[in-house]
Amino acid sequence: MNRHIDAHTDLHTGQGALRGEHPGRAANPVVKVHDLAWLEFAKPDLDRAEAFARAFGFATALHTRDELHLRGTDPGAPCVIIRKGRRSSFLGAAFLAADDADVLRLAEATGRRATRLPETLGGIAVALTDPSGGAVRVVSGVHRLPALPTQTPLPLNVGHAVGRENATQRPAPEPARVQRLGHVVLQSTRYLETLNWYLQHLGLIVSDFQYYPGQRQRGPVMSFIRCDRGATVTDHHTVAMTLGPSNRYVHSAYQVCDLDALAAGGEYLREQGYHRSWGIGRHIQGSQIFDYWRDPDGFLVEHFSDGDMFDCSIEPGWAPMSASGLAQWGPPATRDFLDIAPGRESVRELRATITSLREDNEFDIERLLGLLKVAFS
Template identity: 70%
Template sequence: MTIDVHKDLHSEQGSRPGEHPGRSRNPLIKVRDLAWLEFEKPDLARAEAFATAFGFRTVLRTATGLQLRGGDPGSPCVLIRRGPRSRFAGLAFAAQDRADVDRIAAATGVPTRALPQTIGGIAVDLTDPSGIPVRVVADTHEMSALPGQQPRTFNFGHDVHRANSTQRPLREPARVQRLGHVVLQSTSYIRTLNWYLDHFGLIVSDFMYYEGQRDRGPTMSFIRCDRGSTPTDHHTLALALGPSNRYVHSAFQVCDLDAIAAGGEYLREIGYHRSWGIGRHIQGSQLFDYWRDPDGFLVEHFADGDMFDSTLEPGWAPFTASGLAQWGPPATKDFLGIAPGRDSARELRSMLAAVRDDSNEFDITRLRGLLKVARS
């Protein structure tokens, strides 16, 4: 049985007849979760300094790479290799078991390979239609849980749960618990979306569309893993139509709002740049706080996100800047990618190139819709 999204669950609108169903009828496998993200950076010491301040723990440090983890059990959630320039190098999904890795390898004609001994297990290395490397992994080493911050006990209203004690959260790094999601942009949005649904059994929680262009289909999707009756994060992957194929941001869970706020004060005081926050999202409901690392990558602390099982059908909503949060400061130019600078100039060049290229989905009408988002 599926649940109607019109019952005030997560979206003001449901789908219309003939719109994208948000799931594959016969996916190759159903992945369990996002395992890790991979980056290349030229300055590993600088990368590790920010990672420590953001709340990661270093698992492995060599002359050529870093492995970073959160406090939850599992594999490292961020892998950084030394490279000539800073770039996003791909993502890895955790399969249910080794048989699923073998199954997708056979279906795609790509052989499996052993992962480095420090991580263990096997992988099959794929590439999505946007050119992003995507691994599917299994049997990786399982690290034990680490001690972490605990959610605060609150006196809300007339309910007294804390007596003769005070609240004094330290201004210290928020301890990352786990990797939550990654957001990508694609010039071939529908083809890339279908690839993820068909290969990995992901299902869409929410679609967004440019105002006045719903008849042309969605332009962003928040996508979760399908674990049947077990609730999972509202989105493990989010995918947006845009003028270039690129990483947008990634998000890492911490225990509560105090961890977000006090950890943010710590980052601010030592000179790092807040991009946008603190606030609460609409799609996914997460409490959020976005930061730029020294290489310009956007990363998010989040807490209290929605968890959906497989019964919920996709919601539909217009894509607007003001619709990105229930409360909090307005979305910044930095977060929206329109602040003056090298990155916005690169994206502008991508817009001009994309609308001249008939092979992608980003045409002049879509450009008008995207520009309207930033003004809405």
């Protein structure tokens, strides 16, 4: 498509790019990936990880002594692969290529070698490392798990439109069944360099940029990035990337069918003793209805529903970053969600901040002041 839409009139943000600002896409990317395939983690207790996962709404595709595969109800590869490890860590993301030829093209362009994946997954992959040190795999030809029974949206009486007659509404008190993996959010000390790498190597394009208030002239510090599938719409963001004092996983998001499934599933999680980090609310960038939870290993995971879907014609929006600007409605963003609550995560981030300010990267004193202004806005 050669037509580009100014997305800043009533679509998703209040303003577009100024002259000379980042275009939000590479002119000639190596390949254009189609989607996220799965995320990989290491955890010491697979049984505990599976118990939370099932309460959150995953189904188990594989559980061995050393590996756990979690899936949604949609057909395709597992959403999450957890390997047994001595300590909990995020191992990286896998992206789905259009075909084997794109994997081979990317391998040649990066001087890497395509290899076969284990038989439990099938297909081939090329293993890469982004400028922040993050592990990235691009895969194709993986086994497609068959669809599972899913929840269906409840019939609603909306305004004067009657969708339900002579029947009550009783959402089942059960886990919100995950349909699919939606996106992952990553933090980088080399945000702009890493962003450009993803745009150039994977063909991702930016839906929205954010900048620290008063620092727009220094460029963006966060981007919501989607796959470029031409005229076919895709999620508003498949990856979100933000500047920060450490290179780390922030959260990942998994789609459920509607608000009732999300809310009833949240009640189920709460009753099982798990910790809600933030929600329920509706985001601005991406528009998703959301609910965030901490798993037993401290990883932040999100249920979402009703997210924006864009084709390649939508140009990037630009907006100032603020904690109050994270949602259209819902409770204020919590300190736990912002990683400023007292605890291991905040202590780890404080140490990373001290280290980062001594190193040669994009996170400097001015950026730190901008981040603190956002966190406490």
